Amino acid sequence: MSDPRSHHSLIAALGAELAPVRRLRPPWLRTLGWLAVVALIAAGLLLHYGSAPMLQRWRGAPDLAWAGLGAVLTAVAAAWAAFALAVPGRRAALAWLPLPGVLLWLGASGLGCLQGWIAPGDHAVGEHVIPDCLRFIVGFSVPLSVLLVWLLRRAAPLRPVLTAVLVGLASAAASASLLEICHNVDATATDLAVHVLAVGLVVAVNAALGGRLLGGVARKA
Amino acid sequence: MAHEEATVPGLTATATMVLDGSLVPRESAARAVKAEPAHASESSDQRRVAWMAAAQAGDRRAYERVLADAIPLIRAVARRQGVHGELVEDVVQETLITMHRVRHTYDPARSFDAWLAALASRRAIDALRGAGRRDRREIGDEKALERYAEVELDASSETERAQRAHRLHKAIEELPPGQREAVEQLGLKERSLAEAAAHTGRSAGALKVNLHRALKALRGRLHGEP
Structure with a gap:
């Protein structure tokens, strides 16, 4: 089956099977599609909670706003990188793109912890808040990850695990951004640790499950 | 599993390349x-x-x-x-x-x-x-010949051949329907592509691709690959 003549018969066979195909849309357009869903959820949360508590908190502790911005940037960059990496021939280095967002997100949150500010109207993290944060981030990350994996179904990620890690990071960062709207606590070391735990959990589950779901092309001949 | 990287010297004088290919300039x-x-x-x-x-x-x-x-x-x-x-x-x-x-x-x-x-x-x-x-998993041809040369001459070689044929038939039966059909039509019944296409209602191209995939699957299975 593998001599050069058989290549020509295979080419003829593939030619006979050829049907016109719809090209994959560019990564930025597909990223916008996913972000539109995130924006819809954000709009729903803003309608329910209003923007006043969030803005008041940000005025009291600007590093919370910076952390929120970092989470948004992380979500956008990771989603774009996942869509771009799912196309054969793109650089693996694209996976570093969310790094500045992550640094801003964690850096600003960490700074808030160090300063130990308590923003006006906030209370310290109580025992019930920790599972709430965790539940919120994980709960929103699941549908957002499923949506991203579904949007990636026609792509061909040759690095399925790396792509799945980016899917997890994008979903967790988007969920943390959404949490900012209805979060009622300031950044404390415990709070930050819970966030990091939630993001780590989402990324790890995605890497384990999403990698398999996205690995069709990488595995199959 | 999917982002193993290694440099390949010599592809170009200037670029470092990643094996997965996406860094191939x-x-x-x-x-x-x-x-x-x-x-x-x-x-x-x-x-x-x-x-x-x-x-x-x-x-x-x-x-x-x-x-x-x-x-x-x-x-x-x-x-x-x-x-x-x-x-x-x-x-x-x-x-x-x-x-x-x-x-x-x-x-x-x-x-x-x-x-x-x-x-x-x-x-x-x-x-x-x-x-x-x-x-x-496999023993090289030479070693295999050294060890099993006598077995071939033995009366049991008939049984072995039968067992091999049985394994092959079983492997063919376990193929997906499209691939099995291609092997049966083109391989076992020795029909021409046109005859097989007319008989199955599939295009000649689809039959060829299915045959290629079937042979690969059979090779894998008989060599003990998953």
């Missing part, structure tokens, strides 16, 4: 085909870009041209990855089939050679892994 991928000057390799990439774009729209002639044009590039990528001998031609076939399956992912605004080299790298890694598994 367009010039280096084109240069791997043959020692063309940079402008010539770029123009041949552009030619393939145009053919591939036409193929996505359903132009069969352009498609067959771009596939044929891809063969030397796939071979070069496979060899750079350390694939040798007959395995190189297996990588060519697997890459051609992968190109067919994911042809909608190609973006004509980007380099065709980089896209192809990424696919070829992936299939080359698979081939090396598959060969590694086989090497661990």
